[in-house]
Amino acid sequence: MTVPADVRAAARRRLAEVTPDRRDLFELRLERWWEDLSDGIGTVYPDAGGLLVDLVDAAAQAYVERDPELHRLDQERTLAPDWFQRPGMLGYATYADRFGGDLAGVAEGIGYLRELGVTYLHLMPLLRPREGDNDGGYAVADYRAVRADLGTMDDLRDLATRLRRAGISLVLDLVLNHVAREHPWAQAAREGSAQHRDYFLVFPDRTVPDQYERTLPEVFPDFAPGSFTWDDDLHGWVWTTFNSWQWDLSWANPRVFAELARVVLFLANQGVEVLRLDAIAFLWKRMGTSCQNEPEVHAITQALRALARIACPGVLFKAEAIVGPADLVHYLGAGARHGKVSDLAYHNALMVHVWSMLAAKDVRLASHALRALPPVPSTTAWVTYVRCHDDIGWAVDDGDAAAVGLSGHAHRAFLSDWYSGAFPGSDARGLVFQHNPATGDRRISGTTASLAGLEAARDAGDADAVDAAVARVLLAHAVVMGWGGIPVLWSGDEVALPNDPDWADDPAHADDNRWAHRPPLDLAALARAQDPSTVEGRVLGGLRHLARTRADLPHLHASVRPDVLGPDDPGVLLVARRHPRGTMLAAYNVTGQWRPVTGWRLREQGLEAAVDALSGERVTPGDDDQVWLAPWRAVWLTAAEP
Known part of the structure; x- marks a missing residue:
């Protein structure tokens, strides 16, 4: 599709002072991404020719103003477009004030993050919100200013530079659906x-x-x-x-698109490398629907992404769309928009089914639901996680539950009971969030340690229960790290922090128990973690080992689709990843008993002679043609060297 003359002319006016090679590079990008930009805009704003001229003008201006170091980053990312799909990626998410106090304090923690293996740092909302209650920062009053207690935009730009030079990409939230009343x-x-x-x-x-x-x-x-x-x-x-x-915001108004497009370009030029598109599912309103997941949302995102590719191709988009699997695939691009929407999306279903498997000690529902997920473009990646800053909503599909003989409603109720500690035998210490009597929906707040029973075991002084809970924490992380994509650790989980007992002391948080699982990073716990015999040290050491191991496994490149097998045993989740260099078979025992993986499964995957990448041990079936997994154990089996 040819770039119109008026659009090209607008770009050239902005680029008049740059060198010919830089001008040529911009025009090549414009030609490459013009169809995606014009198609996305034309779908939503069919009479917006002037809008396209304005957008390309804004992109050219951002390109001219972009720092030379960021231009170099753009070139590196263009030459290695799979940079974010590689198995060496590891994410970490936190609030700046709860990690380092302010942006300067975060910068002081870069060494700690690198030691952990982090390459992707998501700092929760830090653009200036409204005063008082602000939904944890998601009520933005100024997209171009930082919260005063955290620093300035100059401080943010400095932090982004220091992170980039340490090999860590800065991730920030961009709230697209709404602004604060005070904006x-x-x-x-x-x-x-x-x-x-x-x-x-x-x-x-x-x-x-x-x-x-x-x-x-x-x-x-x-x-x-x-x-x-x-x-x-x-x-x-x-x-x-x-x-x-x-x-x-009314995204039917093209002025709104133009305003947010300029915000995208502004943040990119501060050094932000990944924009988390918050509440993106809600952008388009249509009478008679839930006003979520409407097709215009994907056209809008495609156009924003294309504009970023023209001006700053080192920037990624991550869709914060906590929706059903059939809807979620569209945020990474399906049909005519295949691979043209967001680069990353949250794998909410995997998170939900990790907790479901641990509570039920049964993988059949998870195996069915995860196997049914539609394929996503090979140029995109999932963001996987055991938990995040938000509550856990039990997004268990009724059809998936029925397929394995369960009631979806009853299973969701069981999970709420289990993780709130109400179910007999549960050692979880979660908090019920947003109980809806009309639907029975009860979401759950809690840190990984508290939900996995580690807090209760430590309080009881039960060494065996502590061992089992530590194993469950590491097993949950092994599942998400072994899925591919970018696994993200929530701050504090790496040292097994429990729920914050003082979460309600701040009046701004008193009505929102999600703050129980957003504790400040505990320096005393970090100090204890330096001793590998402590609970904190065992969890931190285990997570570091998982990260180092996955970084050396090409099978975990995000372009390789996971294939959920079986299950052969209801207590063992089996996931095969078939890479040109061979197959990796991951097996996860989600029970407290020894469970088998059959020898024929290994042979089926070409793993007659296998080694567990996590332990380094050779794995061969016994006389009963079974490989037996210890309680709560994960293995990543690859072909042994001849």
Whole structure:
């Protein structure tokens, strides 16, 4: 598709002062990504020719202003487009103030992160939010400023540079669905600007909101019921999916797209390498639907990604879409948008089924559900995790449950009971979050150590229970590290921190028990972790070993699709990864008893002579033609050298 003359002319005006080779490079990128950009824009804004000129002008300006070191990064990433798919990738997620106090403190922790093997650092929302309650920073009042207590934009740029030079990519949240009521756009709307009022979805009475509400789910039914809020300044009902002070943006307005496109380019030029597109599923509103996962969302993301590829191709997009598998694949690109939307997406289903397997001590539901996941583009990658900053919602599909003889509703209730400690025999210490009596939905908050029973075992002084809980913690991480993609550790889990007992002391957090699993990184626990005989040292050492091992396994490149097998035994999850250099068979015993992997499974995968990459031991079936796995054990089997 030919780049129109007016678009090319706009770019050349911006590029007039750069060297011919740099101008040629920009124009080559423009030609390469023009079809994706124009198709995405044309799908959503069919009469927006002027918008395309403005967007390319903005991309050219960002390109001219981009730091030489970032230009070099762009070239490196263009020559190695699979950089983020490689098995050496390891993520770490934290709040800046709970890791280092501020951005300068985070920089002081770079050595610790490198020692852990981290190559990808996700700092939770740090752009300036509204004062007071702000949904953990997701109510952004200024996209171009940092929270004052953390530092300045100059500090952020310095941190990004230091991370980059240490081989760590900085990941930040970009909240696309909404802004704070105090954001300048919202302030202008409240002061009477008709242009800015159109940035939002405002209705004079309840007629239209009530029609939408018939099919809209509630995100926070406990403390933010409904999806619309009356605002006296607007004299209208404004769309507020999440909280009354988080105003949804109207992405049907091309001005909104142009504004956020410039934010993307601005953050990229500060050195941000991955943008986590928060609440992306909610961008497009359509009457009679849940207003999630609408096709325009994927066209919008494709256009934003194409624009970034033109100006700053070293930047990745990560979709924060916690949706069903059939919907999730579209955030990485399906059909005509195959591989053109986001580069990364959260594998929420894997996280849910890890916890499901550990509670039920049965892999049949997980095997069926994970095997049924549609394939994703080979140029993309999953972000895998045992848990994150958010609560755990039991996204167990009723059809998947029925296929293995379970009731989806009953299994979800069991998981809530188990991880809140209400189920007989459970040693989990999770907290119920957002109980919805109408649906029975009960989400769960808690650190990995508390959910896996380690907190309870340590409090009881039960050495055997501690050993079993440590094994479960490491097993859960082995599953997510052995899946491929980018596994992400949540801060504190690497040293087995329990729930924060003081989570409610801050009045801003008192109504949100998710802060129980966002504890500050405990320096005393880090000190204990230096002793490999302590619980902290065993967990930290085990995670480091997993990271080092996976980095040397080409089978864990994200382009290699995992193939869930069996199960042959209901207690053992089997996952094969077939790489040109051979097959890796991962086996995970999710029970407290010894469980077998049959010899024929190894032979089927060409692993007659196998070695466990995690232990370095040769593995051969015994006289009963079985390989027996210890309780809670993981093995990554590859072909032994002849």
